[in-house]
Amino acid sequence: QVQLVESGGGLVQAGDSVRLSCAASGLTFSNYAMAWFRQAPGKVREFVAVISTSGATTYNADSVKGRFTISRDNAKNIVTLQMNSLKPEDTADYYCAARASWATKTVATYDLWGQGTQVTVSS
Numbered sequence: 001q002v003q004l005v006e007s008g009g010g011l012v013q014a015g016d017s018v019r020l021s022c023a024a025s026g027l028t029f030s031n032y033a034m035a036w037f038r039q040a041p042g043k044v045r046e047f048v049a050v051i052s053t054s055g056a057t058t059y060n061a062d063s064v065k066g067r068f069t070i071s072r073d074n075a076k077n078i079v080t081l082q083m084n085s086l087k088p089e090d091t092a093d094y095y096c097a098a099r100a101s102w103a104t105k106t107v108a109t110y111d112l113w114g115q116g117t118q119v120t121v122s123s
Contacts, residue, residue: 001025001026002024002025002026002027002098002112003023003024003025003026003114004022004023004024004096004097004098004112004113004114005022005023005024005025005114005115006020006021006022006094006095006096006114006115006116006117007020007021007022007023007117008020008021008117009094009117009118009119010118010119010120011120011122012086012119012120012121012122013086013121013122013123014086014087014088014121014122014123015085015086016086016121017082017083017084017085017086018083018086018119019080019081019082019083020036020080020081020083020094020096020117020119021078021079021080021081022034022036022078022079022080022081022096022114023077023078024077024078024079024096024098025077027098027100027112029074029077030053030054030074031053031100032053032098032099032100032112033050033051033052033053033098033099033100033101033102033103033104034050034051034070034072034079034096034097034098034099035047035048035049035050035051035070035096035097035098035099035103035104035105035110036048036049036050036070036079036081036094036095036096036097037094037095037097037107037110038090038092038093038094038095038119039092039093039095039116040091040092040093043092045095045107046061046107047061047105047106047107048060048061048064048068048081048094049061049064049068049069049070049081050070050103050104050105051070051071051072051079051103052102052103053102053103054074055071055072055074057103058070058071059103059105061105063089064083064090067083067084067085067086068081068082068083068084069081069082069084070082079096081094083119086119086121087121088121088122088123089121090119090121091119091120091121092118092119093116093117093118093119094116094117094118094119095113095114095115095116096113096114097110097112097113097114098110098111098112098113099111099112
């Protein structure tokens with residue numbers, strides 16, 4: 001049974017940092033591109049960051065460039081999202097997603113999803 005379990009969300013103040021983690025099980029982790037998406041209330045789910053199977057390639061959404069960093073540990077089956085200089089507009093539910101192929105930024109191309117973790121940034 002494949003599982004993606006996110007952790008690390010919470011309530012923080014603007015300018016703070018938060019580290020999200022996603023633990024994967026039931027799959028050959030190193031064969032999967034891993035991504036983070038987010039969904040704010042009343043909005044569509046949007047791309048945040050993606051990392052290739054080896055970790056050699058990453059892409060970030062323009063809205064988080066220079067502030068968020070995605071990384072992975074294939075030995076531990078974990079992908080993380082380090083979020084610095086948080087802004088109120090970063091408030092959303094953050095989802096980890098996996099894809100058994102090359103990295104993409106498109107929600108519809110991912111078929112494995114975690115349950116999400118909430119991040120709330122107060123001003």
